[in-house]
Amino acid sequence: MVEAMLQDLFDDVVERNPGEGEFHQAVREVFDSLGPAVRKHPEYAEASIVRRMCEPERQLMFRVPWVDDAGEVRINRGFRVEFNSALGPFKGGLRFHPSVYLGTVKFLGFEQTFKNALTGLPIGGGKGGSDFDPKGCSEGEVMRFCQSFMTELYRHIGEHTDVPAGDTGVGRREIGYLFGQYKRITNRYESGVLTGKGLGWGGSQVRTEATGYGLAFFVQEMLGAAGTSLDGRRVVVSGSGNVSIHTIEKVHQLGGTVVACSDSSGFVVDEQGIDLDLLRQVKEVERGRIADYADRRYGAELGRGGSIWDVACDVALPCATQNELDADAARALVGNGCRFVAEGANMPTTPEAIDVLHDAGVRFGPGKAANAGGVATSALEMQQNASRASWTFEKTEQRLEGIMRDIHTLCLTTADAYDLPGNYADGANIAGFTQVADAMLALGVV
Structure with missing residues (x-):
C-alpha cells in the first residue's frame, strides 16, 4: 500500500x-x-x-535586463526556488549557465533540502540562478548583469530568510558584485546574506576547497568502513573545475593517486598521478583545455575514444555534471574492478547506473551526502558572520572533516535501522527526509 x-x-x-x-x-x-x-x-x-x-514554499522567476559593452539591451531570466525552511533559512547556491531553467533549479533545491538536513546544521533548502552565461563576457558585463539580478533578488533574501551562495558560473567575482549591489540597495553591511565571500570581506577559510575536500573525507570514511583506506588506491575524478581540483588535492594528501580527470572536450590519463600545479595553471590561470595538460605533461595521454569511466580504478568520483555516469559507464567501472563510487556533482549518476553499481556490490555515496561539504562550510561562514568572528584554516577544516564523518555515520546507522545495511543512498534519503519531516510535523500545516 x-x-x-x-x-x-x-x-x-x-x-x-x-x-x-x-x-x-x-x-x-x-x-x-x-x-x-x-x-x-x-x-x-x-x-x-x-x-x-515536493511542493516548494515559493518559486520566483523574474526578468533580468542589462546592457552589454556594445550598448545593446540583453534580457535573461532569473530564478530562486525557496524549497523548504522547516530546519532554518533557505540555503543554496546560484547557478549561471545557459541550461538553467525552472526544472533545473527545482531539482537542485529539492536535493539541497535533504543535503542540508544531513549536515545537522540549522539550514533549509533552496536554489537559484539564471540562464546567463558569464563565459565570454567582460568584467563590466558580468558586473552589470549581477547588479540587475540582485536588484530583483534582494527583496526576497536575508540572513534569517534566504542565504544564497555560489554554484556553477558563480564564483567569488560574481558573489562580490551581488553582495555589493545588495549593500548598496539596503544600506546594510549584512555579511550573512550571501556565502562564498572573499576572505577580506566576511568570507570563510576552506570555503573554496570545501566541496572537494569534503568529498575526499567522505570517501575516506567509506573505505574505512570497508576495512581499507585510500592509501595506494587508483582514483578517477571527472571534471577539472573547482570541485574536481580540490578533490584531487585532498585525495593525494590522503594517500590516493588520481590517474585521470576530464573536461567537456575529453579526458586525460596520467599514471604518475595528476600534476595539480600544472592542472591549476592550465584550467584556472590560462582557462585552457585538458588537451593542453596532456601536451605539457610527460607520460600523460589524452583519451582516444570511450570515456573517463573506461579508465581502470578502485574509486570513481563523478564531479562534473548531472547524469554524466550512465549504465554503460557503470558496467565499465565494475568490469575494471572499481569498488567505490561517490558523487562530487549533483545527481551525476543515472538511476540505471546506480542499479548496476548496487547489483555489483559497489559502495555508492550519493551527492546529497558525499558533496555536502560545500554547504556545510557555507553554514560555518554564516556562523562566523553572526558572531563577527574569523576562524583559522585549520579550525575550519577540522570542523568540515567532523561534519563529513558525522554524515557518513548517519547514513550507515540509518540504513542499518531500516534493515538496509551498507546502502548509503537509502540511508541518506531516509535520514534527510525524516529530519525535515519531523520538523514539518512540529510546525503544523504551514
Missing part, C-alpha cells in the same frame, strides 16, 4: 510539473527509498508530509 501511495504521489508530481525531467528524477530517487520510513511512521502519510515536501 505504501509503495502504491508513493507511486500515486510521484505521478501527481510529474503531472503538476510537466517537462521538468531533472526534478522528476530527483523526486523518484528519494521516493524509491521512502517506503520503509513511511511504513514505520504512518503520521508522515496522514499529514501529507511527502506531498508537501
Whole structure:
C-alpha cells in the first residue's frame, strides 16, 4: 500500500510539473527509498508530509535586463526556488549557465533540502540562478548583469530568510558584485546574506576547497568502513573545475593517486598521478583545455575514444555534471574492478547506473551526502558572520572533516535501522527526509 501511495504521489508530481525531467528524477530517487520510513511512521502519510515536501514554499522567476559593452539591451531570466525552511533559512547556491531553467533549479533545491538536513546544521533548502552565461563576457558585463539580478533578488533574501551562495558560473567575482549591489540597495553591511565571500570581506577559510575536500573525507570514511583506506588506491575524478581540483588535492594528501580527470572536450590519463600545479595553471590561470595538460605533461595521454569511466580504478568520483555516469559507464567501472563510487556533482549518476553499481556490490555515496561539504562550510561562514568572528584554516577544516564523518555515520546507522545495511543512498534519503519531516510535523500545516 505504501509503495502504491508513493507511486500515486510521484505521478501527481510529474503531472503538476510537466517537462521538468531533472526534478522528476530527483523526486523518484528519494521516493524509491521512502517506503520503509513511511511504513514505520504512518503520521508522515496522514499529514501529507511527502506531498508537501515536493511542493516548494515559493518559486520566483523574474526578468533580468542589462546592457552589454556594445550598448545593446540583453534580457535573461532569473530564478530562486525557496524549497523548504522547516530546519532554518533557505540555503543554496546560484547557478549561471545557459541550461538553467525552472526544472533545473527545482531539482537542485529539492536535493539541497535533504543535503542540508544531513549536515545537522540549522539550514533549509533552496536554489537559484539564471540562464546567463558569464563565459565570454567582460568584467563590466558580468558586473552589470549581477547588479540587475540582485536588484530583483534582494527583496526576497536575508540572513534569517534566504542565504544564497555560489554554484556553477558563480564564483567569488560574481558573489562580490551581488553582495555589493545588495549593500548598496539596503544600506546594510549584512555579511550573512550571501556565502562564498572573499576572505577580506566576511568570507570563510576552506570555503573554496570545501566541496572537494569534503568529498575526499567522505570517501575516506567509506573505505574505512570497508576495512581499507585510500592509501595506494587508483582514483578517477571527472571534471577539472573547482570541485574536481580540490578533490584531487585532498585525495593525494590522503594517500590516493588520481590517474585521470576530464573536461567537456575529453579526458586525460596520467599514471604518475595528476600534476595539480600544472592542472591549476592550465584550467584556472590560462582557462585552457585538458588537451593542453596532456601536451605539457610527460607520460600523460589524452583519451582516444570511450570515456573517463573506461579508465581502470578502485574509486570513481563523478564531479562534473548531472547524469554524466550512465549504465554503460557503470558496467565499465565494475568490469575494471572499481569498488567505490561517490558523487562530487549533483545527481551525476543515472538511476540505471546506480542499479548496476548496487547489483555489483559497489559502495555508492550519493551527492546529497558525499558533496555536502560545500554547504556545510557555507553554514560555518554564516556562523562566523553572526558572531563577527574569523576562524583559522585549520579550525575550519577540522570542523568540515567532523561534519563529513558525522554524515557518513548517519547514513550507515540509518540504513542499518531500516534493515538496509551498507546502502548509503537509502540511508541518506531516509535520514534527510525524516529530519525535515519531523520538523514539518512540529510546525503544523504551514
